[in-house]
Amino acid sequence: MASAAAVAEHHEHTHYTTTGLDNRKVAIWAFIGSECMLFVSLISTYLIYKGKSIVGPFPHETWTAPDGHKFNAILNIPVTTQSTFVLLMSSLAMVLALEAVENTGKPGYAGKIRGNASFWLGFTAVLGMTFLGYQAFEFTSFVHEGLTIHTNLFGSSFFTLTGFHGAHVTAGVLWLLTLMSISMKRGLTQKDALLVDICALYWHFVDVVWIAIFTLVYLIK
C-alpha cells in the first residue's frame, strides 16, 4: 500500500518529460510559432495593399475627394506612440509579476510590493486595457474622419490587422485577470510559476507583434 501510494505520489509531481520542460511550455511555443504565420499573413497583406487604395483617406498623405472634401492623413503617430509605450510598459509589469511569483516568500519579496503577484498581474492587465482604450479611441476617431472597414483597401487591411491584434490583447487581458483572481483567492507560489510563465510568453509575443505593426504600419511611410 505504502509503496503504491509512493509511486502515485511520485507520478503526481515528477511527470517524466524528455526535455525536462513542462508540456504546456512546449505547446505555447508551438502556438506562438503558428501565431507568427497568422500575423505575417495579415501584415503582408497590409503591405501588399499599401498605396493601392483607389479612394482615400490614406495613412500618411492628405486626400481631396472628387467633391472637394479634404481628408487629413489618418495615422496619428504621437497618440499611437503613447499607446505603444503603454504596451511596452505592460511587458515590464509582466516580467515583475513572474518574478514575484517565482520568489514568493523570499526575503526582499515577502510583504513588499515587489512580491505582490496580484498587483503586478492586475497592473499588466490595466496597462493592456489602457492600450485597448487607445485603440478604441483611434478606431472611433478614424471613423469620424471618414475611414471605415468598407472605405478602401487601406481601411479593410488596417482595421483587420490591428483588430486582430486588439483581439489578442483582449484575450491576454482576460487571461491576466483570471490569473489575478486565482492569485487573490489562494495566492500563487513557485509551484504556479509555470502558469504565469506561459501567460507571460503569450503577452510578450503580442507585444512584439505590436512593435512590428507600429514600425511597418505607422512609422514607415
Add this chain to the structure above:
Amino acid sequence: MATTAATPTFAPPAAASYEQSGIWSWITTVDHKRIGALYLYTALFFFMFGGLEAGIIRWQLALPNQHVVSAEMYNQLFTMHGTTMIFLAVMPLSAAFFNFLIPLQIGARDVAFPRLNAFSYWVYVLGGTFMTLPIFFGNAPNGGWFGYAPLTTMPYAPGLNIDFWVMGLQILGISSLAAAFNFITTIINMRAPGMTLMRMPVFTWMSFVVQFLLVLAFPVITIALVFLLFDRFFGTNFYEIAAGADPLLWQHLFWVFGHPEVYILILPAFGIVSEILPTFSRKPLFGYNVVVYSGIMIGFLGFGVWAHHMFAVGMGATADTIFALTTMLIGIPTGVKIFNWIATMWGGQIRFATPMKFAIGLIALFTIGGISGVMHSSPPADLQQTDTYFVVAHFHYVLFGGSIMGIMGGIYFYFPKITGRYMSEVLGTWHFWTTFIAMNLTFFPMHFSGMLGMPRRIYTYDAGQGWDTFNMISSVGTAMLIASTLIFVVNFLKSRKSGEVAPNDAWGAGTLEWSIPSPPPDYNFAEIPVVTSRYPLWDLKHPERTAGIAHSAPDIMTITDAHAVPVHEETGHKTAAELGIPMPFNTVKPAIAAAALVGMFAGLLFMHQNKFAVAMTITIGSAMLFVGTLYAWLTSPLE
C-alpha cells in the same frame, strides 16, 4: 503453441481494465487509442462519401452530353469530392494513425494533452458534418476545393454554398491546429528514455514534420478565409477588384497553404510504408538518416513552391523560373525516398503480405505521379497541361496512388494492433489487386484525355473530340474502385469480429508498439521502455538484423521514472489501478466546447438571411458556452 486462443491477448471488456463501453464512453473518452479509432471510422465514412461523389461525377462524364445531375449539382459534387477527400478523409485518416501510433511508437502512455485531443476530434466530426450536410439540400459549396476569390465573393457567389465552405474550413483548421500543437509537444516531450530523435520510427518522424507544416500553413489559409468571410459578411474590400484589390491575393495565400497541404497529405503515408517495408523485408530501413532528412527537406521546400500552381496567371519570367526550379528541386528528396525504399527491399527476405503489397503499390504509383509532377514543373509544359485532366491524373496518382495506398497498407498493417485480430489475407489480396488495376484504369486514361485538351471541372462534353473512349474507361475504372472498396469494407467488418487472433507482435516488426498486447491496454506500457536503438524489439528477438545499426547501453541511472525498464514483451493483464498508473478521467467538456465552437460559426449563417438578431444570439450564446466550458475544463484536474 497458443494459436487456438479464441480472443485477443488483451480483450478490454474481459480484462475489465476499461469500464468503457457504450456511446457515452466514446463521447467522453480521452484515450488516444479510442480517439484514433473514432478518427478512423469517421474518416473512412467520409472516404466512402467522397468516393460516392466521385462515382456520380464519373457517371455524368461516362458518355458525352449526359445529364445525370444538373450542372449546378455537378459543381457541388466536384467541390465536395475534393474538399471531402482532402480535409475529411485523407487528413483525418492520417490523424487516426497519429493518434493511435505516435504515443505507442515513442513509448508514451498518452498524448501530451488528452482532452485537447478529444476536442480536435469533435471539432473535426462536427465541422465535417457542417460542411457535408448541405449537399442534401442542394446548398453545398460549389466553388472548387480551392475556392478562388473573387469568384467566391458575394457578387459572384450569392447564397449559402460558399458560406458553408468558408466556415467549414475555419472549423476544420482549428481542429488540425489543436491536434498539431498536441503532437508536436508529445513528440518533443514524451519520448521514452533513450528514444532520441534519430531513433524515432520514421512514421513518427514524418508525422513530426507534418505537424510543423500544419502549424505554419494553416494560419495562412485562416487569414485568407477571414478576408473572404469579412468580404462576404461585412463588406470589406480584400478581394474587391473595383476597389483596387489584387486578383491574385487569394491565390497566393491559398497556395502558400495549399502546397504544404499536399505534403501534409502524403508524408504520413510515406511514414507508414517506411514502417511496413523494413518489417516485411526483415531488415532495417536503408539509409534511415537520409529518409528522415529528406522528409525534413520536403517540409522546408514545400513552402517555396506554391506559385507553380499559378504559372498560367502571368507572374513573369523571373517568378516562373524561380518556382520552376524550386519545384524541380523538391523532386530530389522525394526521389531519394523512393530509392531508399527500393534499397530496403533489396536483399531482404520479403514476405508479400497485404500491407507489403500496398506499400509496393505506393512506390510504383506515387513514382508515376511524381514524374508527371516534374513534367508540369516546367512552365511551358504546364501551360499545356494546366486545368486539364492531365493534372487530375497527376494528383490522383500521388493522392490515391500515394496517400490512399499507404493508408490502406497501414490499416492492414496496424489492424491487428488496434483490434487484436488480423484482417483476411485472401480478401486483402483481392482488395489490393482490384484497387491497383481499377486505380490505373480510372486515372491513367486521364493523362490522354487531358493532353487532348479535356478541361478539368467540365460538366459535360460533345462527342468526337477524342475523349469519349478515355472517359468511358475512367468511369468503368471508378465503378471497379467502388467495388474494390466494398471488398475492403467487408474485410474490415468481418475481421473485427472473427479475424484470426494476432499476438503482440503481429508481423515480426521491430518498433515499440509491437512489444505491448494487442489491443493495447489503456495505459499502453505497464513499464516505460528504455530504448537503446532504432529497432528495440529486433534487438530482443533478431539481434542479427540490427547488428549493423548504432546502439547505446541502457542508461538506467539517469532515468527518473520509477516505471522505466529495458525493452521487453509485455504480457500482463493488470489494470491501471493495480499498476498504480494514474489515468485521465473521461470528460464530456471537450465535446461540448467543440459543439459550441461550431455553433459560433453556424450562427453567422443567419446573417445572410437578414436575421441579424438570430445570428448574434446563436454566435454570442455559443461563444459564452465555449468560454464557460473552457474555464470548467481548465480548472478540473486531468487525472
